[in-house]
Amino acid sequence: MQDKRLNNLQSGLDMLSEKDYLFYLRNSGGLGVVTDEGILNCSLFLxxxxxxxxxxxxxxxxxxxxxxxxxxxxxxxxxxxxxxxTYDLSINGQKFAGISQRRAGNAVAIMAYISINGNQKKRSQLMRDFYEISNFPKHQRISYPDIDLGAMENLDSLLNKPLSTAQAEQKIINVLIDNKYEINREEFFIIQNSLPYREAYNHTLTDLIKRNKTLLEEK
Structure with missing residues (x-):
């Protein structure tokens, strides 16, 4: 959400478009991230x-x-x-994941962005270029990150073994099962297609579209 206040945001967005990246303003977390096939997004809804x-x-x-x-x-x-x-996750000082949370109604969603594999330096370079363009002139009240290409690494490299996003997902599921959580995909499918869920989903989606439309209109 803080990226919305960058002084030269439109030029940064134009750069992303030129590199064929899609972008949107998410409803949790403060600053931008890059997602691709090597990123696993994991959420707990409690x-x-x-x-x-x-x-x-x-x-x-x-x-x-x-x-x-x-x-x-x-x-x-x-x-x-x-x-x-504050809740960046790292191994030996190199970050591979970040955690955010969102609270609404009587529930909380805890969301993790996990770099599993792929070209992490390319992701970091993209974000460094984005801020160099978008944060000019520099914002006087908000400090945007000065990105070091070596500050982040993929989890597979940090663990020194091959790891796919599917394997990482299964490891997380296995821990949930070991901790006595029930994984019921059939029941979840029913919930996903229920009227209350669809209404809540559509409301959130409409709000997200409206927020991003406003972003583009402002810039």
């Missing part, structure tokens, strides 16, 4: 948000990914990464 403090919600995702991939994973802001935050 009820009763009033009994789950903000840090506790982040810790749930951190614990899940730590169990799924490595005890070496630590949290803490990696300042020179793109979309830096």
């Amino acid at each position: 009820p009763d948000k009033d009994n789950l403090q903000i840090d506790d919600a982040y810790e749930k995702m951190y614990s899940l990914l730590k169990q799924a991939f490595s005890d070496k994973i630590s949290t803490g802001e990696i300042i020179n990464s793109y979309c830096p935050g």
Whole structure:
């Protein structure tokens, strides 16, 4: 959401379009990320948000990914990464994931952006170019990241073994099963096609489209 306040945002968006990237203003997280086939997005949707403090919600995702991939994973802001935050996940000081959360109604969604494989330096270079163009002249009140191409790495490289997004997804599911969560895809399919779900989905989608339309009109 903070990227909306960049002084020269339109030029940055034009650069993304020239490189054939689609872009949109998401409803969680503060700054931009790059997604492609090597990125896994994982979300936990939990009820009763009033009994789950903000840090506790982040810790749930951190614990899940730590169990799924490595005890070496630590949290803490990696300042020179793109979309830096307190709950960046890293191994040996190199970030591979970031966590955000969104609270609405009586629920909380905890979302992780995980770089599994692919060209992470290309992603970082794209975001560095974006901010060099968009943040000119530099914003006086908001500090946008000064991206170091070595600040982030893919999880497969950090673990030193091949890892696909499908394999990573299954590892996460296995941890959920080990922790006594029930994975019921048939019931989820029924919920997805229920009227309340479709109404909520369409409302959120309409809001997202409206927000992005406003963004383009403003710029």
